Amino acid sequence: MNTIRYAAVSIALSWLCGSPLSTANENATDELWNHLRSADQLVDVRDASVKFADAAETRTLRFQVTQAPTLQKTAWVAVPAPAAGWQLGQTKSVCVTAKNTGQSKTSVTLWVVGTSGWSAVGDAAELAAGQSQTLCCDLRDSFKDGTPRIDPNQIRQIRFMVQNVNTTSLEFRKLITQGSADAFKPSAGRLSVPKLTNGNPAPGRRVRYPLAGAESDDLYCVVYLPTDWTPGASFPVIAEFPGNFYCHAGRCWSPGRPEQCVIGYGATKGQGAIWISLPFVDRETNSVAESGFGSDAGDDTVDYANRALDEICSRWGGDPDNVVLSGFSRGAIACGYIGLRNKTMAQRWKGFITCQHYDGSNWRQSNLPDAVVRAPRFAGQAIFQLDNSQAKYQAVVDATDPAVVWTWAQSGLGDHDTAMFLDDRPCMKQLRKWFDDLVGS
Template sequence: MNLFDPRLTIRVTFVIASVAAFSTVRLGVADPREQAGHAWPELDAGDAIVSRTDDAVFFELAARPPQGLIKFARLNNVVLHVSASTAPANTELRLTQDPSMWSIELPESLSFPTQIRMAVHGTPLLMSVPYVATPSGDGAIVLSACHAIVHGDKLQFEPQIYKNTVGYWVDPQAWAEWHFQVKQGGQYVVRVLQGCGAGQGGSQVAVVLNDSVGELSRVPFTVQETGHFQNFVWRDIGKIEMDPGAHRLDLRVLKLARTAVMDVRQIRLEPVGRVSNEPLAMADVEPDLVPPLLVRAEPRPGRRVRQTVDGYDSQRVYHALYLPTDWREDQAYPVIVELTGNGPYRNQQGDVCEGTVEHAVMGLGITGGYGAIWLTLPFLNDEGVSNVKQWWGTPPQYRIEKTLDYWQRALDETCAGYSGDPRRIVLAGFSRGSLAANRLGLANDQIAARWHAFICYSHYDGVVETRPYPEADRAAAVARLGRLGERAQFICSEIGTGPTSLDATQNFLHAVHPTGNFLFHRTGFRNHSDRWLLRPSDCRTELRAWLTENTQTD
């Protein structure tokens, strides 16, 4: 039995992170003894006193509730993390759900009084009033799984971070609906983000558009098998005409082909013919991925855990490991190694980079959380006793030896312990990390031999010679390129001009390495942030296709 098959289990375990190591509220792993925000009497949770902040729900309990459960109505939120103020670090709490109710299971060892903190994505929202979606800045109307109203037997919103889907769809009479407002009438492309397990494809489904009177139109389509219910792919299924005003969209089964229909994470209605000469701002495009938290726990599919290789101080030196949702011990997986940008970084557009392992998202965006191990590696100081947020090593020497040693050991442990394929390791970096892909990744023959391919986003080694670290000059960068050989590099950048632009990188490489296996692409966004990869775009689609092509096994 596959315990991670959503058809078989709806129970998920949430592990409490170490309070000492994870005290940043923005990560959703704050001290569970924090102030509990504003009272929220609208959410009935039995004997618990409920309150909320802009990213969490709190349940205050004076004594153990009946059956050891906190029961409450389903919310319109992805659940990131559940913790208890009186539980030891790494204590596991469980969240279970059915179509209308959620329950938090309290362990027998928990002492009272206690505070339960359920971290969620976005402001906590009750399901009692239908959520009405409005157009995003790019004109698209985004209908997310968390806002679906479900009908019928078993169909439900599955809130765990690695699912985030309308799923458990085994009843052909069940259906889901979304409410939204159209501001500009016209024709819209209907796109569905769906997943479907092996052998379960082929069901006939229809997107049905309604107004206050009744059905207006429908777009039928056939469910595509994707190999796993959490392997989500975007499908363009047709077009619909919509007038301004309030609408409802239903997703209904016309014919069930096998045991289960599919999982659906998001539906996008994109206006036809919308053209802009301006690069997009990330704020105008709704994400289709929610980053998982970094926790101290045992690895499992869909969980991102903090680790330290043997011989290093685990309090100050660490990396992050994420096993894909389809992970199995007996199968080898490509490894996407992510290197972060410098931090703390802020710009006038609101782009943020903390320079830490915790805040990395590039690997998640590249893989979608499926089909590849995501490993975020740190840069260490000269002595190798601490992660650093800016560059690598310690100024002015910026030594790389300890960083490279840590990388080598982490790669060995990941491949040996978690089925990483040493022949398919892809090095990916943003900003500082993009520079480091060549500066450190090709620094010597030993480390250069580890990589199968490279992804460089925003900045490239040798294009600008005034970086503060040694060997930033053009001649040294060209010498490092000699170790690249015929291996592929996907090189992308935000839209812009100047010495750090994609054009400048192309000109540099055409001059110094004209036979290189390079693919260049603009992200389509003006932001200097790895979070564009959490959003659908032509560049991300191209990047995922490139990755598949370059990591296929013989």
């Protein structure tokens, strides 16, 4: 009887303290999801059903996809960081054991995702039915030039992702750290993009910003007011389109959403200009289009961008005569494909900043002949191209007003990523001077 009473009291105390009832978390004290009481606290669940099925000494996450995912046959779920973070600055790797409990081969990726931009490290495997494998993300992985892919002190979530599937089921166990490393130190002058928050814009804050009269919670831009912003003053605006959804371990992490943008912060260091990250728009679902240019061949994105810029200028002091459009990859192509869609839209821009692609890249609806038709509509003063080949886009250059000043620079990063924009490398010093000279003229 005393044993029964003791067990009952223990269970009650566990419930009152907010701890899981499973013995898994009592024994696996170092697992990285121990701060979650239930699967309801998992985040970013996309096209999958998930639940914890703790048993014996192991916490197990069961992950099931019952119909083909809507975005490139990709489904995922994420473990959010605890309030105080995971404190991984002296950790080598994050690992999980994945088991394919489905009937067919499944591609699975473990991602450790940073707080901003494209910062992430991943490890992938192709699992046959019934096969188990431990995946490990190297927190000290770097780009070809040695730049770290991620700051282990600034981790937002750990994500489990399956790709190229119609239906599947998996189990994930033992989400742990492995190995130690010297304390991580970011490079001198490295910028840290402010974390995304909700609420009204304020100096130094980066906020999720639905337009007035927004009809959907999943359609928004991201607005940052510079640290020196004051009411009634006028500020240049740097607008930015994000890259396309593209997530492949060891190559690229791009979720395709406006919060991944970093160019505007890197170009301004958070001072002297308003930065707005724009979505591509899918009006069929009233949501952010993570892949492609949006519905109606991008016309709905054009409409949203115009409304967003009008609102930022009228409500927050943006100078409509001092707006620069920027983008990376898909976003770089959009500078021409979206930004020069018509003469009215084209008149907005004083300059472009594009990186790793440009209009005419023969991607989706953007092709070189049409880019040549759009090019003369650019009515600004200057275009800054980073990591692009002038020879590849010479036909577009030739079709642009000869008065436009082109700058061609190389980052040296050696990978398809935006990490260079947060560094103090030579190309960024050049870009920051270019931007200051342009908006100050």
